[in-house]
Amino acid sequence: MKILAAMSGGVDSAVAAARAVDAGHDVVGVHLALSRMPGTLRTGSRGCCTIEDSMDARRVCDKLGIPFYVWDFSERFKEDVVDDFISEYEHGRTPNPCMRCNEKIKFAALLEKAVALGFDAVVTGHYAKVIANKDGNRELHRAATWAKDQSYVLGVLTHEQLKHAWFPLADTPSKDEVRAEAAERGFSVAKKPDSYDICFIPEGDTRAWLGDHIALREGEIKDTEGNVLGHHTGAQAFTVGQRKGLALGRPAADGKPRFVLEVKPKTNEVIVGSRELLAVDEIRGIRATWAGLPIAEVTEFLEKTPERGAQSAEFEITSQVRAHADPVLSAAHMEWVEDDESVEAGKLRLEIVVRLKEGLKGVAPGQTVVMYQGTRVLGQATINRAYSLNRADIQAA
CATH class of the missing domain: 2.40.30.10 (Translation factors)
Incomplete structure (x- = not known):
């Protein structure tokens, strides 16, 4: 088969691509450039799809002896992921940008282009499994090891997308085994830390980043009885379940911590209460x-x-x-x-x-x-x- 390996620059996608090569397929590596502005995506080990990551991906492809390309998906990423993230917070909701990226970029825009170019499947380093049922229809299942299972973030995949998706790490029992395999193959990413947090928020401060993109205004923090407990600088910067950043100055009557129960962007109010609520x-x-x-x-x-x-x-x-x-x-x-x-x-x-x-x-x-x-x-x-x-x-x- 002709396989497109999505190369994030991490150890998982590197080993997934290598296994596709070992299986005898015609593999091409592609790294997705998601920003045209250096410094707007995280650097080092904290993000993904950075310039550093593209260089790591290229080194892996060179080691495997397969072609490597960088595809510019920055415009689609801004529209479908970043702008969506801002819009959701403006309306008092808490989006999952990684979910949206998988849906709109990695398994919509990427797969669409790959199929148009004649590729049979897209390989990624996700820990999940695609199984054909008794009728030959493909189903998405959890990975063999639940501790590493990533089927949740792939829940957006459709029937047509699953026809062209392959996850070679599906039955791998641990990340340690993946790292050991990468080291044995001589990949420089063998010990590279996992990425985490939101890639397009460089400093990791979501509230400050939102303040630069949403018109925040001061409002009231209230309890469930409507009593004003304090003030905030913008309701949209809060999310249900949040505890830090309330700065109420005085404890609750029972001495227990308070959490955000509700965000009301229309009235610019944040409602707080006990964990039980x-x-x-x-x-x-x-x-x-x-x-x-x-x-x-x-x-x-x-x-x-x-x-x-x-x-x-x-x-x-x-x-x-x-x-x-x-x-x-x-x-x-x-x-x-x-x-x-x-x-x-x-x-x-x-x-x-x-x-x-x-x-x-x-x-x-x-x-x-x-x-x-x-x-x-x-x-x-x-x-x-x-x-x-x-x-x-x-x-x-």
Whole structure:
């Protein structure tokens, strides 16, 4: 097969490309340039897709004896990831830029170009598995080792994208084994630290970065009774579950720490309370996509005419709201809803309703809920609202 290896400059993508070469495929390495402005992406070990990373990727390709190219996706990255990140925070939501990058850049723009150029598949260093079921349709599953599993951030992949996705590290038991293999192959990235944090925020200070991109204004920090406890410099810079940066100056009556329960960008208010009030038992998601072909219950529902009050599809799942969070037993159903947005668009909106059988804390609108059955990823949705166990009035929209 003709394989395009997406080379981030890290050890995982290096070993993934090497395994594709070992398998006898015709491999070409590509590094994605996501910024035209030096210094706007992180440097050293803290980010990804930097100039340093492109040089590391080139050295690996030279070692493997395969062609290497740099593709400029900076414009798409700005529009689909950076601008989306800013817009979501402006509306009081907490987005996952890595999720959006996988969806819009690494497995949409990249794959689209790769297929147009005649490549059969795109290889990345993600820890996840693509399995063909008994009908030959490809499904996305967790990696063999859950500690390294990255299927959550790949939950945005579609049926067509999975046809052209290959993850050679799927069955690798540990990152130590990957590093050992990289060292044995003579790769300079063998001991390179993992990247983390948001790559387009160079100093790692999200609040300060948002202050340069969003018109923040001072507002009030209130408790659940409406009492003013302090002031902030911009509600959009806060996220549900946040504890640091409140600077209230005095402790709560019970002496326990307070957390952000709700962000209200329209009134520029931040609502805080105890950790217990962060618990939610129902999540409503929008903009759902399905990883591979949808399960039978979903397919049957989607084939029906979306009439208000129509019977909903129900199915048992485990749900996950963060990349490294534990999955939670849940029941999900789908329904068509009518609201101002859907009426304006002239059609009903599909919502995924996830009822949690175990409590979750700190669930913020804008985050992604990924749905699983066993190890299989069913799909994902963007969290629009989360309902509190103890406060029915906390309903972040």
